[in-house]
Amino acid sequence: MADQPKTTDENDPTLRFVPLIDAMRAPAEDGTFDCYVNRWWVVHPQRGLVLYRGHSPQCNAHESIARRIAPIYPWAEVQFIQVAYLPHECDA
Numbered sequence: 001m002a003d004q005p006k007t008t009d010e011n012d013p014t015l016r017f018v019p020l021i022d023a024m025r026a027p028a029e030d031g032t033f034d035c036y037v038n039r040w041w042v043v044h045p046q047r048g049l050v051l052y053r054g055h056s057p058q059c060n061a062h063e064s065i066a067r068r069i070a071p072i073y074p075w076a077e078v079q080f081i082q083v084a085y086l087p088h089e090c091d092a
Contacts (some may be wrong), residue, residue: 010044010075016054017047023084031034032088036081040066050076055089 008015014079020043027033042058050058050073058073059081060066066078 002083006072007054007074008072010047010073014053016051017044018051018084018086019048021048023049023086024081025085027085027087033085034088036084036086039081039084041079041081041084042066042070042073042076042078043081044073048082049084049086051086057084058088059084 036059038059039059040063044050052058058066058069058070063078063080070076070078072091079087
């Protein structure tokens with residue numbers, strides 16, 4: 001029997017969420033944004049796109065890889081998102 005993956009609680013402080021409505025809208029203000037095109041995302045049904053440690057998007061161009069990491073987040077679903085814009089955060 002395979003080992004069960006470690007799961008992450010949806011309230012884990014290492015997670016950040018970006019509402020889908022915000023991520024899928026082209027930025028209206030100046031600034032630097034990361035644009036993710038044709039990605040399979042781990043998505044919280046109410047809170048949106050999942051980012052680990054605040055800046056590591058939980059997405060991949062390959063559905064199979066996104067589905068492989070999804071069991072870590074049992075409260076989430078995997079969705080194909082054509083375009084997502086996230087504010088770029090530089091580590092200073």
